Amino acid sequence: MRDIATRENIKDLILDATDLLLSRHGYQKMTMSSLADAVGIAKGTLYLHYPSKEELVLSHIDRIVFRLLVKLQTLAHSNRPAAEKLEAMLAMRILFRYDSVNHYKKSLSDLLRDIRPALTSRHKRHFDQEAKCFAEVLESPDFELKSPIDTARAMIIATNSLLPNNLSSAVLGDRRAVQRSISLIADMLIRGIVK
Numbered sequence: 001m002r003d004i005a006t007r008e009n010i011k012d013l014i015l016d017a018t019d020l021l022l023s024r025h026g027y028q029k030m031t032m033s034s035l036a037d038a039v040g041i042a043k044g045t046l047y048l049h050y051p052s053k054e055e056l057v058l059s060h061i062d063r064i065v066f067r068l069l070v071k072l073q074t075l076a077h078s079n080r081p082a083a084e085k086l087e088a089m090l091a092m093r094i095l096f097r098y099d100s101v102n103h104y105k106k107s108l109s110d111l112l113r114d115i116r117p118a119l120t121s122r123h124k125r126h127f128d129q130e131a132k133c134f135a136e137v138l139e140s141p142d143f144e145l146k147s148p149i150d151t152a153r154a155m156i157i158a159t160n161s162l163l164p165n166n167l168s169s170a171v172l173g174d175r176r177a178v179q180r181s182i183s184l185i186a187d188m189l190i191r192g193i194v195k
Contacts, residue, residue: 003042008039010045011049011188012045013039014035014041014049014050014056015056015059015060017035017039017185018035018056018057019060020036020038023104023105024110026106027053027057027111027112027114028114030053031053032046032047032053035056054114054115055115056120057115058119058122061119061122062122062126064096064097065097065126067096067100068097068130069129071092072093072133072134072137073133075089075092076089076133076134076137081142082138082140082142083142083190083194085184086134086137086138086186087186087187089133089134089137090155090159090182090185090186091179091182091186093159094162094163094178094182095158095178095179097164098162098164098175101164102175104164106163106181107165108164123165127156127160130152130156131149131155131156132149133152134147134151134156135148138151138152141195142194143194144194144195145193156187158185158189159185159186160184162181163177
C-alpha cells in the first residue's frame with residue numbers, strides 16, 4: 001500500500017513539474033532531463049512512469065480534465081434546480097480550464113503544436129466525457145429535448161470558443177470577462193430548452 005501511495009505522489013510531483021516547465025519553457029524546450037531534475041528523481045524513474053515526453057504532457061492535460069469531471073459530477077448530483085446546475089457546469093468547464101492554464105504565456109494549441117494530432121484526439125475524448133455528464137442533467141423533466149446527449153454535445157461545442165485551447169488567457173481577457181461571457185452563453189443555451 002505504501003508503494004502505491006508513493007508511486008501516486010511521484011506521478012503528481014512529475015505532473016506538477018510538467019505544468020511548471022511548460023509554462024516557463026514550452027513543450028519544445030522542456031526536456032525529460034530538466035523535468036527529472038525539477039522533480040528530484042532519476043531520468044530513468046521518469047521513464048518508468050511516462051514512456052515519452054508526449055505521453056507525459058498528455059497525462060498532464062488528462063489530469064486537468066479528470067479534476068474538472070469530478071467537479072462537474074458534483075454539480076450534476078447537487079440539489080440545485082436543473083437549469084442552475086447546467087449554468088454552473090457550463091461556467092465550471094470554462095473557468096476551471098482557464099484557471100488551470102492562465103499562467104501559460106501561449107494558448108495550449110500554440111504551446112503543444114508538436115503533439116496537436118494526439119492532443120486533438122484527447123480533446124475529443126474529454127469533450128465526450130463532459131457531454132455524458134451534462135446529458136445526465138439534461139434528462140430532467142424540466143427540459144424539452146429530443147436527445148439529451150446531442151444537446152449536451154451542442155452545449156460543449158457552443159462554449160468551446162472560450163476555452164484556452166486556441167486562445168491564450170491574455171487574448172480571452174481577465175477571468176471576470178470570461179465569466180461574463182460564459183454566463184451570457186449559458187443563459188441563451190438554457191433558455192432555449194427549459195419547458
